[in-house]
Amino acid sequence: MDNLQILLDAPIFSVQLLIDGLLVGAIFALVAYGMALVWGVMNIINICQGEYVMLGGFITYLLFSWGISPFVGIPVAFVVLYLVGWLTYRVVICRVVEQDLFISILATFGISILLQQLMNQLFTADVQTAEAGLGTAFLFNNMVTVPWVKVVGFVLALSVGVVLVLFMGRSRMGQAIRATAQNARAARIMGIDTDRVYAVTYSINAAICGAAGALVVMTWVVQAFQGLAYTVRSFMIVVVAGIGNLPGVVVAGLGLGAAESYAGFLLGAEFQTAFIFSLLVVILLWRNYRLRAQRKVLR
């Protein structure tokens, strides 16, 4: 807790932490949006969400190591992960989508372990990053440093989000996805091929994660075993915001980014993962407590 004193003595650090957290939070919100999409439409909690992020990151890293700019990695990761998602849906997810929720959690958990270990074998367990080489901005008399790549990542994350919202609202497929989310059976009666809708939804989610992973590897680092933390982050964001609440997802994502940034500074980097997973337990317990309290009022 020594760092708390530093924070109180020099409030400018708070600005630094807040900016860092908010810029990263946009990426969390993007991944969480994908999870909310799959959860809302298919009623599946996709545990391998984080592994798709890592996969997108490693694809960008691979391109980077061949001398290609990491910005090219974003569309490439998007397309490759779309295909990976489509394949996963056709092989595994389409068989569990109508089943018990626990079956789908366990199946996606299996995919998560599979991808995690595959990346570990292919790229080793080392931490990797891809420098975009954009330089750093200095604010407030050089007290606060903001790497430009984080700002660009933030803007890109938000623009991918906007494109998605437009796709959902305007396109024919987006309408079909929303109809299926409301009532899959009625949608089927109306002539919507729900199997195809599910496939597209799941693939779009994987593709979003891939793009987010490309942003992660540019602004931060990727490592084969970090995936589960991203899954848990997006799960927390969706639980706090609620499914289908887009502004809520954005606010919760930015908030989580800021909270993590403060926690990392105050508790030390070695407790960062512990913080995320403990926060998950606390949020779920708190949610349940609030729900029970509400039920008591109704009674």
Added chain:
Amino acid sequence: MNVILKYTLIAIAALAAPLLFPEYQIQLAWLWLMVVFALTWDAVGGQMGYNSFGNVFYFGLGMYVTAVVQRDLYYDFEEYETLAGSLDTLPPADYLTGMSLGLAASAVCAVLCAIVLGSGILRLRGHYFAICTLGLGIAAGEIAAGIDYIGAGSGLVTPVFPDGLGEKGLFFCYLLLALAAVTFLVLRWLYTSRFGLAINAIRDDEDKAEAMGLHTTRYKTIAWCVSGFFLAIAGGIMGDLIGFIDPVDTAFAGATFGVWMVLMAILGGKGTLWGPVIGATIFHVTQEIFWTFLFGWQRVALGALIVIIVVFFPQGVMGFARARWPDRFGHRVESVADKGATQ
């Protein structure tokens, strides 16, 4: 009579196995551990329908508590930190005292934790429970990796097994066999009692069970306590067998032990008495035979195995047998022709 004969034969086989195949003693010890894993998971996940990914928490807790009790009882903390393995081994009597006190302490700790955590976490339902317990297991490992008193990230060495207690492999093999047998018999007794009916009712429809007047939270907490009790003892014994505790890879190993228990219970058949035992045996034997040939790809294979079992074989061995030979499980079979005749 038939049942007693069957159990006697299994007991004789289990007791004779480590003597007949001395080179497989450690493997057998691991097999009994796997049986305990699958049985304790099934008590909560299969019989009660609360699919937990965090039962490994109690395993790791037991491991650490036992090791710390053994260390603090006979060694000086500072000395132990620096010298670790090169200290004198304890006299056998002290080792056994330390171990039994440690195991008792870990069992008590696990039950207390189950009561405290259960009062909150067991109120969650379905996927919220599954993901919350997943978080619990991983958070515990990460927190343990940050506490210096228990060795932090570099792990904790457990006391060396002393001479004069016979062979190490044989000792631990019989110890874990005893634990597996006790776990099996206790669960068998619980499932036939009113308690078993209550937790099955919770699995089938919790709201209805509550409306029928069952105090569901109490039953759920007891089930979790039973599960945690045996897991903590298993953890304590394993800590001494392995000789070294790593917070993330051995104690709170959610990605290996934590998933294995679920997988073994499902493979054998969720919600049956013998299913977890069968599943654990099949899983452990397969793992030992095939995994040495995979050279580091075994974890990839594990992921694929989970997907395959869950997607294509979710009913397990016992579920399959029940569907194939229903009359052997006491279900009355009516053929379609009989039905047509009576109508």
